[in-house]
Amino acid sequence: MERGKVTVRDVLKMKGKEKIAMITAYDYASAKLVDAAGVDIILVGDSVGMVVHGLDSTLPVTMDTMLLHVSSVARAKPRALVVGDMPFLSYEVSVEEAVRNAGLLIKAGAEAVKIEGGSEMVDVVKALVRAGIPVMGHIGLNPQRALLIGGYRRRGLKEPEREKILNDARELEKAGVFSVVIEYTAADVAEEVTREVSIPTICIGSGPHCDGQVLVLHDVLGLTDNPPPFARVYVDLKNTITSAVKKYVEEVKKGLFPAREHYFYSTPPS
Numbered sequence: 001m002e003r004g005k006v007t008v009r010d011v012l013k014m015k016g017k018e019k020i021a022m023i024t025a026y027d028y029a030s031a032k033l034v035d036a037a038g039v040d041i042i043l044v045g046d047s048v049g050m051v052v053h054g055l056d057s058t059l060p061v062t063m064d065t066m067l068l069h070v071s072s073v074a075r076a077k078p079r080a081l082v083v084g085d086m087p088f089l090s091y092e093v094s095v096e097e098a099v100r101n102a103g104l105l106i107k108a109g110a111e112a113v114k115i116e117g118g119s120e121m122v123d124v125v126k127a128l129v130r131a132g133i134p135v136m137g138h139i140g141l142n143p144q145r146a147l148l149i150g151g152y153r154r155r156g157l158k159e160p161e162r163e164k165i166l167n168d169a170r171e172l173e174k175a176g177v178f179s180v181v182i183e184y185t186a187a188d189v190a191e192e193v194t195r196e197v198s199i200p201t202i203c204i205g206s207g208p209h210c211d212g213q214v215l216v217l218h219d220v221l222g223l224t225d226n227p228p229p230f231a232r233v234y235v236d237l238k239n240t241i242t243s244a245v246k247k248y249v250e251e252v253k254k255g256l257f258p259a260r261e262h263y264f265y266s267t268p269p270s
């Protein structure tokens with residue numbers, strides 16, 4: 001059966017009924033592929049800075065970079081909901097700047113935006129929702145706050161961190177987010193959040209009890225050198241791609257490529 005375009009309302013309705021499958025994609029070609037595979041949500045994540053542009057963290061990612069990748073993904077016209085990540089410092093300086101920048105992502109083709117942070121982001125979430133922009137929250141490990149929290153540490157192991165994560169989820173729900181990503185957080189805490197809030201929770205490295213899961217595409221495809229411990233590598237594309245290109249190099253060197261079907265003459269040789 002043909003399934004229609006996924007909307008924010010559809011995502012909300014999936015809670016408790018059907019697990020939500022979200023994955024990142026950063027361009028037209030990969031968006032077409034993941035959409036054909038049946039994902040519900042495509043996240044144009046700021047992880048693009050690390051897995052595509054070779055940065056050491058997501059901190060240097062700019063609005064221009066995000067706009068380029070969001071518009072490329074949107075051109076694939078996916079069935080999946082397209083969520084654009086707001087990069088570091090595009091929403092923290094002022095509520096006005098946050099609305100303007102989120103609006104630019106929407107104009108580029110995003111159908112919702114994601115921001116990192118909990119209760120401290122309530123004013124921003126409210127302003128975005130007031131402007132008609134659906135917002136996905138992101139709690140637990142916030143990579144954009146790695147400097148402040150001492151790296152990419154597991155979250156929710158002890159009080160008061162557990163209570164903060166629960167409180168962040170409650171506050172974000174009240175402010176109007178339509179779903180929340182929970183990253184690298186103890187599975188029992190993610191389970192409790194999932195039970196307490198009426199919006200879907202989408203987890204990464206936070207166990208099986210959430211309403212959905214998200215992974216970074218390049219980890220899934222085996223294209224990253226050091227995938228995080230919570231990712232599953234479904235295929236070794238690194239070797240597949242290197243072997244294919246190696247074969248091409250060999251054939252060029254040996255004069256085996258191009259073959260006769262790959263070129264033409266103005267006057268065929270006799």
Ligand code: KIV
Pocket residue numbers: 024043044045046047048085181204214215216
């Ligand atoms: O940028 C990203 O890919 C993300 C996911 C890890 C949730 O924020």
